[in-house]
Amino acid sequence: xxxxxxxxxxxxxxxxxxxxxxxxxxxxxxxxxxxxxxxxxxxxxxxxxxxxxxxxxxxxxxxxxxxxxxxxxxxxxxxxxxxxxxxxxxxxxxxxxxxxxxxxxxxxxxxxxxxxxxxxxxxxxxxxxxxxxxxxxxx
Amino acid sequence: xxxxxxxxxxxxxxxxxxxxxxxxxxxxxxxxxxxxxxxxxxxxxxxxxxxxxxxxxxxxxxxxxxxxxxxxxxxxxxxxxxxxxxxxxxxxxxxxxxxxxxxxxxxxxxxxxxxxxxxxxxxxxxxxxxxxxxxxxxxxxxxxxxxxxxxxxxxxxxxxxxxxxxxxxxxxxxxxxxxxxxxxxxxxxxxxxxxxxxxxxxxxxxxxxx
Numbered sequence: 001x002x003x004x005x006x007x008x009x010x011x012x013x014x015x016x017x018x019x020x021x022x023x024x025x026x027x028x029x030x031x032x033x034x035x036x037x038x039x040x041x042x043x044x045x046x047x048x049x050x051x052x053x054x055x056x057x058x059x060x061x062x063x064x065x066x067x068x069x070x071x072x073x074x075x076x077x078x079x080x081x082x083x084x085x086x087x088x089x090x091x092x093x094x095x096x097x098x099x100x101x102x103x104x105x106x107x108x109x110x111x112x113x114x115x116x117x118x119x120x121x122x123x124x125x126x127x128x129x130x131x132x133x134x135x136x137x138x139x
Numbered sequence: 140x141x142x143x144x145x146x147x148x149x150x151x152x153x154x155x156x157x158x159x160x161x162x163x164x165x166x167x168x169x170x171x172x173x174x175x176x177x178x179x180x181x182x183x184x185x186x187x188x189x190x191x192x193x194x195x196x197x198x199x200x201x202x203x204x205x206x207x208x209x210x211x212x213x214x215x216x217x218x219x220x221x222x223x224x225x226x227x228x229x230x231x232x233x234x235x236x237x238x239x240x241x242x243x244x245x246x247x248x249x250x251x252x253x254x255x256x257x258x259x260x261x262x263x264x265x266x267x268x269x270x271x272x273x274x275x276x277x278x279x280x281x282x283x284x285x286x287x288x289x290x291x292x293x294x295x296x297x298x299x300x301x302x303x304x305x306x307x308x309x310x311x312x313x314x315x316x317x318x319x320x321x322x323x324x325x326x327x328x329x330x331x332x333x334x335x336x337x338x339x340x341x342x343x344x345x346x347x348x349x
Contacts, residue, residue: 019280019281019282020237020277020281020282020283020284022284022285022286023285023286023287023322023323023324024323024324024325025192025286025323025324025325025326025329025333026325026326027325027326027328027329047235070236071235071236071237072231072235072236073231073232073233073234073235074231074232075231075232084232085232085233086192086196086232086233086234086329086333087233087234087235088234088284089324090281092281126324126325126326127326127327127328127329
């Protein structure tokens, strides 16, 4: 009886850890542009999972590399500045990330603070189209 | 006595006659037994025939194919087929390092028509339905990820038998799979890209039958 209970607990634990949803593919896409709205070509942009869930949390804690987990999903923008990612719908918090050595940040509309990371706040939506994302030089 | 002798003769004759008929018919049936049961073991190559999800996301590799056929020899019948391949993610835009390996397996049921072409060479045309799964094995953090695809399949198979008895043969065939389902839930703009895939399996191996 104990073995059965232990097995059930283990099974629940393993399935409880499952973060992805079978038979779903979300798409995350957008266009990287400069401040004059010209497309930025050959820019490496990554999809990462993040420990934080919202822009407010990012403002409170600030950005450092420890808040992101690299999952090796990236794209290089084409001549129209477009990028696209495919990922299963999941319970992971997703974010877009511009590598620091590329010297650019995502421009924040509301505040002066700009970060190399853009938190995807509805990251389980099937179709995440960011359209134009303005990048500005980082300080 | 005479009646008895005649009766015995008639009974014996009828008995032996019926025996010989039975024997002949059995022999006949064994030689011309039209029912065929055949199994095949084949190495297999997976090839995408369009530029959609499977071809962009994965690099495809060799695998194996198992087949069984039940029907009327060199005529028609139904068959079952199983394919399995090991895939790897081949594009940084898809899924990433959380899913290091992927296994593709596919079941198919088909109806076939066989036609002897030349001596021991037989051609087979088939149509059927398939149901496939790509199981992406994930890390403990994410868990596994499964995609199901289903649709119709058609194929041509050639068998060159090694003897006139047609017990063992070398088989070469190609199946083309048209994935028509919308089983993978995705953004409306990507429905066709993700769900509608065309791919082919090329199989080379042996078949054994009665």
